[in-house]
Amino acid sequence: MRQSRRQGVRSTTVLRREALTATVPVALAALLAAAGPASAGTGGAPGAGDPYFPLAGNGGYHVDHYGLTLRYDPASRHLDGTAVLTARATQHLTRFDLDFTGLKITGLTVDRAKAQYRRDGQELVVTPSRRLHPGEEFHVTVSYSGTPKPVTDPDGSLDGWIPTDDGAFVAGEPQGAMTWFPANNHPRDKSSYDITVTVPAGRTAVSNGVLVGQRTRHGRTTFHWRQREPMAAYLATATVGKFKVEQYNTRDGLRVYNAVDPREASQAAPVLKKLPSVLEWESKLFGPYPFRAAGSIVDRAPNVGYALETQSRPVYDSAPDLSTLVHENAHQWFGDSVSLTSWKDIWLNEGFATYAEWLYSEQHGGDSAQKSFDALYARPASDGLWAFPPGDPGSGAHIFDTPVYARGAMTLHELRGSVGDRTFFRILRTWAAVHRAGHGTTAQFVHLAERESGKNLDPLFTTWLYSRGKPNHA
Structure with missing residues (x-):
C-alpha cells in the first residue's frame, strides 16, 4: 500500500501502503519463463508481462539474493553502490535484462568475467561472456554511482530514492527500486537481501530485517541489515536521516527497531508505543507474524505524501496515526509475505x-x-x-x-x-x-x-x- 495523505476514504483515515523456502518464487519464475515470451529464444524477456507495468521485472532468471553495498552523502546527494545478484537461470540465456535507471554504471561482470551491456530506458541489457543454462546459478556484479532521482508514477506521485533535508526517504512501490539498485523489479520475483549502507557519522541508515552490524570509523557509520525472508524489490528500503533510535524485543521475541526523526518524535511516540500490541492483535487474527523483525521508520518528508509497508519496517513520511500503523503492519501479512x-x-x-x-x-x-x-x-x-x-x-x-x-x-x-x-x-x-x-x-x-x-x-x-x-x- 501507499497510504496517501492526499486522499481520504473516511474522515479519520488516510490512504495509500520462518517462511516457506525460496523455492516457491523460483518455481513460479521458472513457470513464467517457460510459458512467457522469454521461452521463444535465448534472451530473457524485458518484462514480467504485467499488464499495468509491462517493463517491470524480467524473464529468464530468478534472483535468489541481493547483496547491496551503498555509500551515501546527504550533502551532495551522491550515491556509490555495488550490487551483487545471486541468480538462477530458468532458460538458456545469452542475454538478460535488469531494471535500472539513472545512475552511471562503472563496472559490470557476470561470474567475475566482464560482460557487455547497454541501456534502453529503464532496461539494463546484459550480455555475459558465455551462455547460461537452465538451473545454473550465476552472479552479476554491478558497480554504479551518481545522484539517484525518484520516478514519477502514473498517478503523479514520487517513488524510489527521494531526497530529504537530512538524507533520503526510500520507498519503491511500484517502480522505485530501480532508482537505487539493479533489480528484477516485479513482486513475482522475491529474494533475500543484505543491505550495507555507509553514511556520515550522526546519520542513521535504516533498512529491512535485522541489524547485524554497525560501526563508525573516520567520521562515517556503516549499517549492515539482513532480510532473510523472501522480499519483493519494491519493499526494500535504505532510508537515511538524523533519527532517534529505539530498540527492544517483544515478549514474542520480535526484534523491534524504530527510527524517528526528532521533529516527529513527540507526535509519533504514543502511536509507536502501541506497535507491540498491534502486532500481537494482528497475529491472533491473521496467524504468526511472518518475519523476525519489526519496527517503524518515521521521517519528515513533506514532498512524499504517503507511507509504505516496507518489509518488516514500514516507512512513514511523518508521524502516523494509529489507523495508519495498523494498516501498514497488516501489510506484513497481506502484500509482503503474501x-x-x-x-x-x-x-x-x-x-x-x-x-x-x-x-x-x-x-x-x-x-x-x-x-x-x-x-x-x-x-x-x-x-x-x-x-x-x-x-x-x-x-x-x-x-x-x-x-x-x-x-x-x-x-x-x-x-x-x-x-x-x-x-x-x-x-x-x-x-x-x-x-x-x-x-x-x-x-x-x-x-x-x-x-x-x-x-x-x-x-x-x-x-x-x-x-x-x-x-x-x-
Missing part, C-alpha cells in the same frame, strides 16, 4: 489492510466494521468510490485510488456477512498460511473462500470486485 502476481490484484493488499483498520476499530471501542461499511455505501453513485471496480483498476494510474482500498474492504465485509465470522477469519488465516513467503491471486482467494465456506461466492465477488458503478446491496 505478494501479488499482478498489480491488477492490488486489492488483495490494500483492501485487506484497510479492512484490518475497520476490525481494529471494531474490537477497540471504535466504529464497527458495519458502520464503516454503511458510511461508505451511503455515498451517491456519482462518488469516486464507485469510479471503477477494485478487482481491475484499469491502469497503473488507479492502483492507489479509493476504490481499491475502500471498496476492496467492502468486498471483504460482504464476504464476512455471507460466510459468518468463524469461517471468514479462518479464510484469512488460511490465506496467510498457505501463501506465506509466496504469492497469491484473486482467483486463488475466491477458490479458498468457496472451499472453506462450501458456498458459491462467484456472484458476490463478481458484484463487488468486477462490476462497474455502485453495487446493489440488500
Whole structure:
C-alpha cells in the first residue's frame, strides 16, 4: 500500500501502503519463463508481462539474493553502490535484462568475467561472456554511482530514492527500486537481501530485517541489515536521516527497531508505543507474524505524501496515526509475505489492510466494521468510490485510488456477512498460511473462500470486485 495523505476514504483515515523456502518464487519464475515470451529464444524477456507495468521485472532468471553495498552523502546527494545478484537461470540465456535507471554504471561482470551491456530506458541489457543454462546459478556484479532521482508514477506521485533535508526517504512501490539498485523489479520475483549502507557519522541508515552490524570509523557509520525472508524489490528500503533510535524485543521475541526523526518524535511516540500490541492483535487474527523483525521508520518528508509497508519496517513520511500503523503492519501479512502476481490484484493488499483498520476499530471501542461499511455505501453513485471496480483498476494510474482500498474492504465485509465470522477469519488465516513467503491471486482467494465456506461466492465477488458503478446491496 501507499497510504496517501492526499486522499481520504473516511474522515479519520488516510490512504495509500520462518517462511516457506525460496523455492516457491523460483518455481513460479521458472513457470513464467517457460510459458512467457522469454521461452521463444535465448534472451530473457524485458518484462514480467504485467499488464499495468509491462517493463517491470524480467524473464529468464530468478534472483535468489541481493547483496547491496551503498555509500551515501546527504550533502551532495551522491550515491556509490555495488550490487551483487545471486541468480538462477530458468532458460538458456545469452542475454538478460535488469531494471535500472539513472545512475552511471562503472563496472559490470557476470561470474567475475566482464560482460557487455547497454541501456534502453529503464532496461539494463546484459550480455555475459558465455551462455547460461537452465538451473545454473550465476552472479552479476554491478558497480554504479551518481545522484539517484525518484520516478514519477502514473498517478503523479514520487517513488524510489527521494531526497530529504537530512538524507533520503526510500520507498519503491511500484517502480522505485530501480532508482537505487539493479533489480528484477516485479513482486513475482522475491529474494533475500543484505543491505550495507555507509553514511556520515550522526546519520542513521535504516533498512529491512535485522541489524547485524554497525560501526563508525573516520567520521562515517556503516549499517549492515539482513532480510532473510523472501522480499519483493519494491519493499526494500535504505532510508537515511538524523533519527532517534529505539530498540527492544517483544515478549514474542520480535526484534523491534524504530527510527524517528526528532521533529516527529513527540507526535509519533504514543502511536509507536502501541506497535507491540498491534502486532500481537494482528497475529491472533491473521496467524504468526511472518518475519523476525519489526519496527517503524518515521521521517519528515513533506514532498512524499504517503507511507509504505516496507518489509518488516514500514516507512512513514511523518508521524502516523494509529489507523495508519495498523494498516501498514497488516501489510506484513497481506502484500509482503503474501505478494501479488499482478498489480491488477492490488486489492488483495490494500483492501485487506484497510479492512484490518475497520476490525481494529471494531474490537477497540471504535466504529464497527458495519458502520464503516454503511458510511461508505451511503455515498451517491456519482462518488469516486464507485469510479471503477477494485478487482481491475484499469491502469497503473488507479492502483492507489479509493476504490481499491475502500471498496476492496467492502468486498471483504460482504464476504464476512455471507460466510459468518468463524469461517471468514479462518479464510484469512488460511490465506496467510498457505501463501506465506509466496504469492497469491484473486482467483486463488475466491477458490479458498468457496472451499472453506462450501458456498458459491462467484456472484458476490463478481458484484463487488468486477462490476462497474455502485453495487446493489440488500
